[in-house]
Amino acid sequence: MASTIDIRRADERFHTRAGWLESHHSFSFSRHWDPGNTHFGLLLVSNDDVIAPGTGFDTHPHRDMEIITWVLDGGLVHQDSEGNNGVIYPGLAQRMSAGAGILHSEKNDSWTLTGAPEHRDPVRLIQMWVIPDTAGIAPGYEQLDINDQLGQGGWITLASGMTKHANQRAIGIRQQNAALHVARLRPSETLDTVTAPFAHLFVARGELALEGSGLLHEGDAARIGAAEGQRITAGPEGAEVLLWEMNTAVDFA
Template structure:
């Protein structure tokens, strides 16, 4: 069976605009609802958020979800009810397992010792949610700096629950059928996608040409059913690409 490639353009995403937030959603989220666009594979949320300085998401709850945050520009301050806190920056991946329940906030509001705002520019990040393979686990948190790996220009596994990635330096997630990879592809260079039942590709910045899909630009996504290792070539300015590899889908019953 040949691969099925479903290209979704950046300007086709749901759009939430508030005074402090500019957010684009690849799937149904919050007040945006389309019963035909609720998930792909095991990926339920892929939000492209820009948060203004001095603002952010106040403390709110999550439950039974694996949440991965990837910052493109700026710094995002994380605090949660399990006592974790810190600043997420480009090249530092974060995973929060909501499990039985967790409260957290995400803000662009850290301050220097002199009382001046440390973050005077917007923070731009991608937040992704996958359904765990076991409900009711203990909440957890993990982060990993992969800047050195990204400098190679090849795929880097950010987070995985797949047994085959157990030996790799990656964040663990409680989903044995999913893994997230990222690459900062150098201009005009080519990488190969994984072979998997479901692959979700997101062009976070730059441009690229995907075999079977054609030209892609910043914010474009491709949902591939039956991925067969298609090749992706970065444009003249390179590309930063996030790739979800998934061997199962959300149950429909």
């Protein structure tokens, strides 16, 4: 089967603005609903969020979802009902398994507007959700700093439930048919994407050229069916890229 590439531009995403929150949604989310854009492969949510200083998401529930948060700027304070807490910062791989049910909050680490200017910054993050293999599992949490690996170049397996990544992934997810890879590309650096039934490529920073599809800018995504390891080449300022590798798709039938 030949590859199919569906380019989704940054300005085509659903947009939520709530004063304290600026969010762009790659798929249907909350009040934004399009029955033709509910997911790709196993990926149900990919939100590009900017949270203002001193604000954030108050305590709220999740269930039966693997949630991965990748921070690009600033720090995000995580607290949950399982007793996990800490600050998620750039280069920290983090996963929360909602499982049978969990409560959590996410706040900008710039808690007040009265502190020094360096502590008044917004936080930008990409939050991604995939469904687990099994419903009702015990909630869980995992994190690992991968800044050293990112500095070495190439793809880093940020999170995976695939057996083939058991000894090379940073953190695990409870989904045996999905893996998330990340790369910080230097200017003009090239990499090949994965070979998989479904691949979702998201440009978190910078710009790159995708083989056969032209230039992708920050916030653009490519949904690749029957991916064949298409080549990407970073632009003159480099790029940071998130790549989902998926062997199957959600069936809502």
